[in-house]
Amino acid sequence: MVATDNHIGYMERDPIRGQDSINSFEEVLKLAVKLKVDMILLGGDLFHENRPSRECLYRTIALLREYTFGDRPIEIELLSDPNEGKAHGFSFPAVNYEDPNLNVSIPVFSIHGNHDDPQGAGHDGALCALDIVSAAGVLNYFGKVDLPSSDEDAATTGITIKPILLQKGNTRLALYGMGNIRDQRLHFELRNNRVRMFMPNDRTQWFNILVLHQNRVKHGPQESVPEGMFDDSIDLVIWGHEHDCRILPEEVAGKDYKIIQPGSSVATSLAEGESIEKHVALLEIKDNGCKIMPIALRTVRPFSLGEVNLMDAARDDGLDLKDQMEIKKYLRGKVEDMILQAKSDWEDRNASAVAAGEESMKPMLPLIRLKVETTGVSEMTNPVRFSQEFQGMVANPRDVVVFFRKKSESTSRSKVVAEKPDLSIDDPDISVAEKLSKIRVATLVKEYLAAQELQILLESGMSDAIQTFVDKDDPHSISTHVTKELDSMFKNMKPTDDLDEETLEDEVARMKEQQEKEYQEKRSARNKGKAKAQVEEDDESGDSMEIDMAQYEGMGSDEEEEPEPPKRRAAAAKKAPAAKAKAATIKSKAPAASKSTTGRGKKKAQVIEDSDEEEDEIEDEDIMEVEEDPKPKRSRAAVLSTPAKKTTARKAPAKQTTLNLVPRAQASTRAPRTAAKNAKSKMQESIEISD
Numbered sequence: 187m188v189a190t191d192n193h194i195g196y197m198e199r200d201p202i203r204g205q206d207s208i209n210s211f212e213e214v215l216k217l218a219v220k221l222k223v224d225m226i227l228l229g230g231d232l233f234h235e236n237r238p239s240r241e242c243l244y245r246t247i248a249l250l251r252e253y254t255f256g257d258r259p260i261e262i263e264l265l266s267d268p269n270e271g272k273a274h275g276f277s278f279p280a281v282n283y284e285d286p287n288l289n290v291s292i293p294v295f296s297i298h299g300n301h302d303d304p305q306g307a308g309h310d311g312a313l314c315a316l317d318i319v320s321a322a323g324v325l326n327y328f329g330k331v332d333l334p335s336s337d338e339d340a341a342t343t344g345i346t347i348k349p350i351l352l353q354k355g356n357t358r359l360a361l362y363g364m365g366n367i368r369d370q371r372l373h374f375e376l377r378n379n380r381v382r383m384f385m386p387n388d389r390t391q392w393f394n395i396l397v398l399h400q401n402r403v404k405h406g407p408q409e410s411v412p413e414g415m416f417d418d419s420i421d422l423v424i425w426g427h428e429h430d431c432r433i434l435p436e437e438v439a440g441k442d443y444k445i446i447q448p449g450s451s452v453a454t455s456l457a458e459g460e461s462i463e464k465h466v467a468l469l470e471i472k473d474n475g476c477k478i479m480p481i482a483l484r485t486v487r488p489f490s491l492g493e494v495n496l497m498d499a500a501r502d503d504g505l506d507l508k509d510q511m512e513i514k515k516y517l518r519g520k521v522e523d524m525i526l527q528a529k530s531d532w533e534d535r536n537a538s539a540v541a542a543g544e545e546s547m548k549p550m551l552p553l554i555r556l557k558v559e560t561t562g563v564s565e566m567t568n569p570v571r572f573s574q575e576f577q578g579m580v581a582n583p584r585d586v587v588v589f590f591r592k593k594s595e596s597t598s599r600s601k602v603v604a605e606k607p608d609l610s611i612d613d614p615d616i617s618v619a620e621k622l623s624k625i626r627v628a629t630l631v632k633e634y635l636a637a638q639e640l641q642i643l644l645e646s647g648m649s650d651a652i653q654t655f656v657d658k659d660d661p662h663s664i665s666t667h668v669t670k671e672l673d674s675m676f677k678n679m680k681p682t683d684d685l686d687e688e689t690l691e692d693e694v695a696r697m698k699e700q701q702e703k704e705y706q707e708k709r710s711a712r713n714k715g716k717a718k719a720q721v722e723e724d725d726e727s728g729d730s731m732e733i734d735m736a737q738y739e740g741m742g743s744d745e746e747e748e749p750e751p752p753k754r755r756a757a758a759a760k761k762a763p764a765a766k767a768k769a770a771t772i773k774s775k776a777p778a779a780s781k782s783t784t785g786r787g788k789k790k791a792q793v794i795e796d797s798d799e800e801e802d803e804i805e806d807e808d809i810m811e812v813e814e815d816p817k818p819k820r821s822r823a824a825v826l827s828t829p830a831k832k833t834t835a836r837k838a839p840a841k842q843t844t845l846n847l848v849p850r851a852q853a854s855t856r857a858p859r860t861a862a863k864n865a866k867s868k869m870q871e872s873i874e875i876s877d
Contacts, residue, residue, distance in 0.1 A: 187218040188467040190229030190399075190426035191450035193301065195242040202551060202581045207234065208245055209485045210451040214466055215253035217481060218292055221468060224262050224354060226254070226292060229426030229448065230299030230366060230399030233315050238302075243318065250324035256291035265351040265358075271328060273321060281350075282323045290323075295350070297329035298365040299399040299426060304330065329363025329397065344380025345372075349394075351386070357472055360385065360392040362420075366399040366427065373408045376415045389419055393471050399426035402447065418442040422476060430459035433467050433480040446478060453489055456555035456585065461491040484539060487581055488552040490528040494520055495559045507563050514567055518575070521556055521586055525579055528552035551581040561592045642694060643671055644702055674701065 192214070196207045218226050233242065260283050268279035283290040296316060298304065304312035320327035331345055345367075349360040362383060375381050386392060401410040402425055416423060420443045422435070431449030438445060448467055453460040464486040468479040499505040499516060506512050532549055540546050554576070560566050566589050573586035580586055631649050651667035675697045 187214065187221070187223045187226045188229070188424060188446070188448055188469050189214050189226070189451060190424070190448045191231040191299065191429060192228065193231055193234040193450060193452050193454055194246055195238045196234040196452055196454050198239065198242060203487070206485075206487055207452040208242075208249070210464070210483055211246070212249055212253075213483055213485045214451065215249060217466065219253050222258075223292060223468070224260070225352075226294040227361075227395075227397065227424065227469075228294065228296035229397050229424050230297050231301045231426065231450075232296055232299070232319075233302040234454070236302060236305060236314070238315050243315065247319060247322050247324055250294060250319070254292040254294055254324060255289055257289065258291040260290065260293065262293075262352045262354045262359075265353055266349065270348060271330070273317075278323075280328075281326050282320075285323065288323050293326055294324070295326045295328055295361065295363075297363040297397055297399060297426070298327070300366040303366055328361075329365045331365055331367055344378075344382060345375050347381065347383045349384065351392075358392045359471060360389075360394045362394065362396045364396070364398045369401050369410055370408045372400060372411055376411070383417070383419075385419060390474070393474055393476065394419055394421045395424060396420045396422070397424045397426070402428045413438045413445060414441055416441070416443065421474065422446065424448070428459075429454065429457075431462045431465050433465045433478070435478060451483055452486065453553060456489075456491070456553060456582065458491055461489045482535075484535070484544070484547060487550050488528045488532045489555075490524045490531075490552055491555050491557075492520065492524050493557040493559070495561075497559070497562050510565065510567055513563075514572065517556065517558065517572070517587060521554060521576060524554050524556065525552060525576070528554065551579070553582055554580045554586050555582075556587045558587055558589050559592060560589045642675060642698060643668065644698070644705055646702075647671060647705060671701065 192207060192211045194207045194211055197203045198205075198207075214226070232246070235242070238246075264281055264284060268281050268284040270280060272278065272280035278285050278287075281293065282288050283293050298314055298316050302315050304314040304317070316325065316327040319325045328350060329347075331347075345364070347362050347364055349362050352359040352361065372381075385394070396416060398411070402413070404410045413423075418441060423443055423445045425445055425447045428447050429450040430447065432447040433449070435444040435446050446467060449462070449464060450460070451464055451466070453464075464483045465480040466483060468481060470477045470479070494517070496505065496507060496513065500507050503516075505516055529549065529552065532552070536547055536549075558566075569587050569589055570584055573582075573584050576586055577583045631652050647667060648664070651663045654663040655661065675694075678697060678700070
């Protein structure tokens with residue numbers, strides 16, 4: 187059973203549509219039990235929120251346990267290593283039906299999407315909601331791509347994908363998963379042949395499926411992944427993220443593989459693509475061939491989409507565009523016709539299901555969206571007030587109609603200058619809707635932060651932290667950024683005995699300038715990778731993703747030779763006494779009234795003399811740091827490619843050898859993530875500055 191974009195938890199607080207997503211997901215599980223499938227394959231965005239609510243997590247785990255646990259024997263044999271990708275520090279296997287403590291009847295495999303992607307860092311690296319569900323034993327989370335954690339590693343490290351190898355009878359299935367990453371990054375990796383897919387030697391004896399969750403429709407130069415960038419070794423691509431239901435296989439020009447796009451199981455927007463009937467797919471594989479049977483979902487709320495042009499209505503039907511009451515009456519009639527049509531379609535679909543032996547379902551309030559073009563019409567009624575007239579008749583009583591004007595040819599070709607505040611804020615001749623369409627939130631944030639005259643924090647860094655807070659719903663991004671910047675500034679500040687008000691401000695300004703320079707260097711390093719990816723269009727891409735093969739015993743061939751310990755450690759050891767003598771704890775006194783060039787009251791601070799205890803602690807820390815055996819930084823891909831036992835390190839060859847994935851390979855523990863492995867203990871300096 188194949189499904190994508192379930193979006194569990196979408197509008198869960200809505201009294202009408204709150205249960206739509208969970209009901210559709212339950213229908214998918216019921217179909218899997220009824221059809222006695224061997225496994226369920228999900229293509230990302232199982233949850234709508236990056237941090238789903240407790241009720242959402244509870245109901246999802248409960249449904250998976252209800253329908254996928256049981257005594258029915260599993261007929262698919264796992265040939266790859268069951269410990270590959272397991273939770274670090276725990277003994278239970280990565281695949282739940284290999285766990286003797288669980289009684290699984292239908293295994294569920296899922297990748298993550300852009301809505302439920304991993305966030306954060308720590309000992310176990312970035313985690314997402316699927317990690318929690320997988321640790322509960324009701325789902326198998328795969329396709330977690332480990333990207334390099336630093337700009338230095340990004341220059342030499344690509345993406346490594348290892349398959350889950352399954353067998354039933356004589357049919358062998360190699361399942362490749364690649365969770366959502368930024369389209370620009372994946373575009374760059376594919377163009378530069380840095381996506382490595384490990385395959386068995388006899389690849390022709392396997393049916394290879396690639397599951398990914400990316401943009402398929404172009405939203406910009408590199409805001410999508412071209413269909414023809416995958417190797418012909420792939421037999422079928424299951425495409426998530428796009429909500430349009432294109433369930434039947436589609437051929438790709440010049441390629442041997444086909445693409446299926448199941449679409450979402452719940453409408454998350456009132457767009458044209460969401461109005462297509464929702465389906466899941468029953469995928470049957472035998473040897474090197476497959477057959478796909480679409481199955482319509484009955485629990486999906488009916489959706490009717492329409493569009494009218496008031497100028498055309500005035501010309502064809504004699505509508506008076508100056509009479510608002512007549513326009514409202516005309517639009518009300520259009521909406522009522524759409525409601526009747528949606529109910530008629532629901533009854534026909536329900537009658538067909540009952541005739542086929544299914545149970546009858548209660549009618550559901552439909553989703554109605556009427557797009558009204560108001561070009562040439564001076565005034566229109568409030569769309570929210572008009573939509574509320576259909577309370578109890580539709581499932582979306584606040585946005586039934588939407589008004590829009592077609593842009594003129596000159597306006598559409600002209601470039602909108604979003605940085606000018608008068609275009610979006612101060613111009614009284616521009617409507618509110620036009621202001622919202624011309625202003626960018628990033629510009630508003632930048633202007634607001636610049637107006638605050640930040641003396642310590644960087645405006646650019648705060649803007650990025652706010653963007654992370656908005657895009658990823660991370661409530662800790664701003665506080666984490668502030669703490670990190672303050673710690674960095676206090677750590678690098680030069681302590682002195684004659685620190686007065688003037689020198690303090692000069693020191694703060696110097697540190698801010700240094701941080702700004704370092705931040706811009708990091709940003710330019712990140713943009714350098716994007717610039718390399720600016721190449722020709724998709725039709726010129728060709729076979730740009732190289733599929734390498736390597737011996738399973740030689741998976742450590744990608745490991746780089748360990749570099750020598752940095753020489754700066756020795757220099758630091760010599761300078762340790764001098765650094766110890768300068769270390770101090772800075773405390774501030776109450777600010778004194780004085781004149782300020784920035785229009786604010788200045789702050790006075792004094793350096794408190796060092797205590798003997800603090801000197802001893804700092805000396806111990808320095809000694810420990812010098813004597814510590816430095817470890818070379820290695821990428822996640824290199825760590826994954828290292829075998830369980832290895833005596834010598836070797837340089838990476840010019841080309842990778844073949845991979846022989848043998849059944850029941852020797853178990854290897856999952857290596858910790860790069861971000862956690864490279865973390866070092868930091869000395870905390872308590873600095874208290876009063877306003």
